[in-house]
Amino acid sequence: xxxxxxxxxxxxxxxxxxxxxNRREALAGYLFISxxxxxxxxxxxxxxxxxxxxxxxxxxxxxNTARPxxxxxxxxxxxxxxxxxxxxxxxxYAVLAVPLEIIFALFLAMLLNxxxxxxxxxxxxxxxxxxxxxxxxxxxxxxxxxxxxxxxNKGLAAIGxxxxxxxxxxxxxxxxxxxxxLWGVSGTMVIxxxxxxxxxxxxxxxxxxxxxxxxxxxxSITLPMISGAMFFNVIVLTIAALQTFDQAYLxxxxxxxxxxxxxxxxxxxxxFQQAFRQFNFGFAAAMAWxxxxxxxxxxxxxxKLGNRFxxxxxxx
Amino acid sequence: xxxxxxxxxxxxxxxxxxxxxxxxxxxxxxxxxGQVIHWIVLVFFAALFLYPFxxxxxxxxxxRGQVFDNLxxxxxxxxxxxxxxxxxxxxLAWVGNSILIxxxxxxxxxxxxxxxxxxxxxxxxxxxxxxFGLVLATMMLPGAVTLVPQYLIWxxxxxxxxxxxxxxxxxxxxxxxxxxxxxxxxxxxREIFEAARVDGxxxxxxxxxxxxxxxxxxxxxxxxxxxxxxxxNLQAALIYLNAGSAEGYTVPLGIASAMTKYSPTNGGHGDxxxxxxxxxxxxxxxxxxxxxxxxxxxxxxxxxxARAERASRVASAAGGSHWERFQRDPPACVPSAAHSAGMNSxxxxxxxxxxxxxxxxxxxxxxxxVPTSGSRSECSMARTPRAxxxxxxxx
Numbered sequence: 001x002x003x004x005x006x007x008x009x010x011x012x013x014x015x016x017x018x019x020x021x022n023r024r025e026a027l028a029g030y031l032f033i034s035x036x037x038x039x040x041x042x043x044x045x046x047x048x049x050x051x052x053x054x055x056x057x058x059x060x061x062x063x064n065t066a067r068p069x070x071x072x073x074x075x076x077x078x079x080x081x082x083x084x085x086x087x088x089x090x091x092x093y094a095v096l097a098v099p100l101e102i103i104f105a106l107f108l109a110m111l112l113n114x115x116x117x118x119x120x121x122x123x124x125x126x127x128x129x130x131x132x133x134x135x136x137x138x139x140x141x142x143x144x145x146x147x148x149x150x151x152x153n154k155g156l157a158a159i160g161x162x163x164x165x166x167x168x169x170x171x172x173x174x175x176x177x178x179x180x181x182l183w184g185v186s187g188t189m190v191i192x193x194x195x196x197x198x199x200x201x202x203x204x205x206x207x208x209x210x211x212x213x214x215x216x217x218x219x220s221i222t223l224p225m226i227s228g229a230m231f232f233n234v235i236v237l238t239i240a241a242l243q244t245f246d247q248a249y250l251x252x253x254x255x256x257x258x259x260x261x262x263x264x265x266x267x268x269x270x271x272f273q274q275a276f277r278q279f280n281f282g283f284a285a286a287m288a289w290x291x292x293x294x295x296x297x298x299x300x301x302x303x304k305l306g307n308r309f310x311x312x313x314x315x316x
Numbered sequence: 317x318x319x320x321x322x323x324x325x326x327x328x329x330x331x332x333x334x335x336x337x338x339x340x341x342x343x344x345x346x347x348x349x350g351q352v353i354h355w356i357v358l359v360f361f362a363a364l365f366l367y368p369f370x371x372x373x374x375x376x377x378x379x380r381g382q383v384f385d386n387l388x389x390x391x392x393x394x395x396x397x398x399x400x401x402x403x404x405x406x407x408l409a410w411v412g413n414s415i416l417i418x419x420x421x422x423x424x425x426x427x428x429x430x431x432x433x434x435x436x437x438x439x440x441x442x443x444x445x446x447x448f449g450l451v452l453a454t455m456m457l458p459g460a461v462t463l464v465p466q467y468l469i470w471x472x473x474x475x476x477x478x479x480x481x482x483x484x485x486x487x488x489x490x491x492x493x494x495x496x497x498x499x500x501x502x503x504x505x506r507e508i509f510e511a512a513r514v515d516g517x518x519x520x521x522x523x524x525x526x527x528x529x530x531x532x533x534x535x536x537x538x539x540x541x542x543x544x545x546x547x548x549n550l551q552a553a554l555i556y557l558n559a560g561s562a563e564g565y566t567v568p569l570g571i572a573s574a575m576t577k578y579s580p581t582n583g584g585h586g587d588x589x590x591x592x593x594x595x596x597x598x599x600x601x602x603x604x605x606x607x608x609x610x611x612x613x614x615x616x617x618x619x620x621x622a623r624a625e626r627a628s629r630v631a632s633a634a635g636g637s638h639w640e641r642f643q644r645d646p647p648a649c650v651p652s653a654a655h656s657a658g659m660n661s662x663x664x665x666x667x668x669x670x671x672x673x674x675x676x677x678x679x680x681x682x683x684x685x686v687p688t689s690g691s692r693s694e695c696s697m698a699r700t701p702r703a704x705x706x707x708x709x710x711x
Contacts, residue, residue, distance in 0.1 A: 021440055025439050025440060025441070026439065026441035026442065028435075029435050029439025032435025033447065036432040039488020039489060040488070043462065043469070043485050044454050046469075047466050047469065048461065050468065050469070051462065054465065111361070124614070125366060127606075128366070128369065128606070129365055129368075133599060135550060140592070141368070142575070143588055144368060239456075243459065250575070255579060276467070288461045291461070292461045299456070
């Protein structure tokens, strides 16, 4: 019914449209957004099309020629064991890192939210790691995580725990990176803190009068009220985890002379190696599209789940 | 009877206050003990977060043999480390490159993003909704997808090896900042621009003489965030600058190369104290930036008298009788934003919010943003029932 309405009034809407938009104003609007349009056409849309084209070719950087390859690059994705291995590593890391980051960030945020004096000072201190460049973090943790002499293992030894060879033992490579990520979790914490501040205090009061304990208050009030921020953090952290590059590169792949444990081969690292060390641009482009597909699927699943669980106050 | 009143009285008396505390009414020994434990946990985590900094600082002053003794006060002070690093590494060149790139990147993205944001915020034109949807969609695009083609584009232009690819794309605006700035511009009352229009101010004049000066705090936010992002950017430097001479490196790339240079696997002696000096050097500018811009990084920003004064100065500069109302009552309540929270693109909301100090009736503000803790009293938009009821959510 709505369709027939619009068809019938096509001529009418056209007249209406010209009167709705002031021509000078529209032109000025387009002029103001033109930088973004140009950038989008070249560096986003253009780049994506270019990438898609290249993924079906053998691209030669030296001669700037692209020999058609058909689906060969995509077939190679499944033939190359390192692609699947790096994908497995990356997914494993994401599954390990994201929940820990969420829990730790929320814990810290609630800790800060409940303190009445000095919250500002602590928030500043907690935020400092976020300001530290990845190179500095990696170079310090490279030494702190040293299996024999590092401060972390010496600290563990002091309480009677034999620390692992963090950066050498394949089983502990990913937990090492998780540890570094957790140290810089304050960006996520700040979002949770802001969300916690918007939870009306009277809800807690009423719940307390009704006899709800702290655990019940957390699950029935806090969690639903901050579910929007939770949803956002999960999506952003997942996308970031799937593209982890800096820490792994600095700890294991910076020095091409030494062999790195297979457990540290992340997808973004392997993509980088294929593109900018081996110059297999066609293969790297195919890898990028596979990652894109995976990220899209995961994000879609998260959005679908999120719609079920996220509570928006305005929808009540 | 008496038991009842003692339990209820504090609750009732605190009900009228703005922020009723939950714990206060029953200040038993248990709750005091709880506070103490709370503080101990807080201090414990603060120590955990600060330890790597202290370790870094201490190690940068130690001789080679003592780096791993994990003492936070070096047994032997060796400030010569700094001289040594200064002589061995082209630090000045790296810092110069990084500062140049960061300033260009941050400056360009601030200007271009705000132009685009102003286009989306004020003007009505066909396709505006779809185009803005595209802006938001590019925020979700993983960077890995465009990594290879962007390199090839720069390679075809012949600019790989220069630092232009590290800031060039910022000339075209960045989705996240466009979103942030647009939210800010929507917070400015539209009537003042309509009025200016009647007074014959051009579209450019509206941006340059009105919107721009009114939005300086949000420009500072964008500038600081992009400066930080650019300063920390390792991957782009690896891709575009790695093949060149060491003098052309940025600080992160330089430090990464220094880590390799001093590592024993590469013929070095394991002079990690030098790496620590370099790491200290790359961190310090960020800590200084944080010290000055802390409010912008964590709290967003709060309404200030200066802003109101600036608004009236702009108003008087633009002249015209339509300005008088605005001049008399500058909006003291402004939207707040925080970097990370600004990325709230997924559940952002808009609301026509609270009446603010100064009497401008309708100031639209982004509610999806982090409310400034400092501005709680003036601008508690999330808590005002009116604001809440008129909230719209779109995904």
